[in-house]
Amino acid sequence: MHFFHLSDLHIGKQLYGYSLLEDQEWILTEIYELIREKRPDGVLIAGDVYDKSVPAAEAVTVFDRFLTKVSQLEPKIPVLIISGNHDSPERLAFGAKILSRQQIYVAGTCPQIPEDHLKKVTFQDEWGETEVWMLPFVKPGYVRKLMEESKKETDREDGAGEQRDRDGETEIKVKNGWEEIRRDYNEAVKFLLEREQVDTEKRNILISHQFYTAGGETPKTSDSETISVGGLDQVDISCLAPFSYVALGHIHRPQSMGRESIRYCGSMLKYSLSEWEQEKSVTEVILKAPGQEPVIQLHPLHPLREICVIRGRLEEILEANKDSICEDYVSIVLTDEEELYQPKEQLERIFTHILEVRTERNRKLVQEWEDGQAEDTQTDPKLVFEQFFSQIQGRKLQEEEAAVLEEVFAKIREEEG
Ligand SMILES: [Mn+2]
Known part of the structure; x- marks a missing residue:
């Protein structure tokens, strides 16, 4: 199984009031070219397709163009998409059944009733089957009812209702405030994964969009993710054991969690100044025989405009850039000690996309x-x-x-x- 792992496209996002649509279309074109060249067996998109739950029409058009181009490649390359915390589960899932006929699989909402299960797409290669499980972004509230129902169900089956209620009582006492919610995220994800029959004889891949931690170690974040204060949304990676590779979204800096094969691929563009020194990439993964470690390769992306921080005296900055117009998104930190005459206006003659001008005096x-x-x-x-x-x-x-x-x-x- 050979696939591309993407996440956090955030189509429609603005940066300091600048629309990034042109930059996003540019980078999606580069990603499309890579898909065309490398011909993976599938493209996995781990959530936050759009920046807003009700994306602007232009944002939808940009994603539509990308999907249409990928779906026209022959032989077909399946695209698997889950919702992230920025997406509306229902809106993202619009037309999912029809799209699946074009091998575009969308998992927007979590299972709601006992008969509902996680979507799964099976791939076949010389080493047998690989099952790709799609877990949409989970909030405890999305599955609370299902969890309660399934608890009642097990109680009836083993006739241990009374015993369980007594145990439950102590559990409720422990569960209060932050601790309760923290546990709920962990338990909601664990619950949804454990009720699936994952056959570990085969290779299994999971696509998920949560804040995973490895025994208390947290991922390195940037300023552009929406992370809940106090780490309430943390999920420990221990529930990911059955999976040969976990394609994660949510954290915008590429990194692995706990083991190499549990990975955040990172966003496709830099979405905050804090990311200016990161390198964004497409993650390509090859899973060979069951039990073998995946081979992971990163393909650096080349944005239309860079995000950078320029520091120095106004005169030096103007002099160094006087010969050309700079279209990058820049944060300019002026170190001049004396007051300057309209520095922003002077800089705007050279820099077309200024995010901010700050002075940093002694x-x-x-x-x-x-x-x-x-x-x-x-x-x-x-x-x-x-x-x-x-x-x-x-x-x-x-x-x-x-x-x-x-x-x-x-x-x-x-x-x-
Ligand atoms: Mn995101």
């Missing part, structure tokens, strides 16, 4: 300046202007300028009588 100098200011209040207006001028221009008034200033002040004094 705190000691700023303090000295502020202290000096306090003493100088209520002084001679000419002195105040001279100070203002030298802060803005970085030099003292020249003799000629001082003379002009003197003239102006004289005129004002005259008019004021």
Whole structure:
């Protein structure tokens, strides 16, 4: 089984007010070209297809174009998609039955009734079957009813209802506040996986979109994920044991959790400044004979515009970039000590996509300046202007300028009588 693992497309996302649609279409084209070249047996998309649960029409069009192109490849390459926390489970699953005839499989909602099970797609190769299980993003609330029903069912079957109720009582006492919810996420995922008959004689792959931890070790996050405060959404990887490879989404930095074959492939683009030094990629996985470790290869992606942080003095930055227009998304950190005249306007002539302009001054100098200011209040207006001028221009008034200033002040004094 040879497949591509993608996640966190976040189509429709904006960055500091800039629409990223053009960048997303660009990168999806690069991904499509890779699919066309490498011809994997399947493409797995581990959630957060869209950035919003009600995506903009343009965002839907961009994803539609990508899917249509992939589905036109011959021989067909199945695409398996689960919902992430940013997607609407129901909206994502629209037309899923019809799409499955084109080998586009979408798992939007979690099982609701005892007869419902996780979607599963079976692949065949020289080493036998590989089953790919699709677990949509789970919140404890999505499966609470099903969990209660199944508990009642087991109680009836083994006639141990009374005993269980007594045990349940102590359990309820332990379950309070944060601890209860934390356990609920873990238990909801565990519950959904354990009720499936996973045949570990075969190779099994899971697609999932949760915040997985490995014995308390948490993944390295960025600023663009929506993670619940206090780690309430944590799920321990111990429930992932039956799977030869776990294709994860949710965390935007590519990394493995616990073992190499439990992987976050990361987002397809940098979605926050905190990611500017990360390299985004497509994860290609080859699973050979059962029991063998997967072979994982990362293909770096080449965005239309980079995200970068530029630090330095205004003059240096303008000088270094004066020969061309820069379309990258930039955060500019100015280290000039003196006040600058309209720095953003000057930078905008060269940089077309400025995310922010910050100044980072030497705190000691700023303090000295502020202290000096306090003493100088209520002084001679000419002195105040001279100070203002030298802060803005970085030099003292020249003799000629001082003379002009003197003239102006004289005129004002005259008019004021
Ligand atoms: Mn995400």
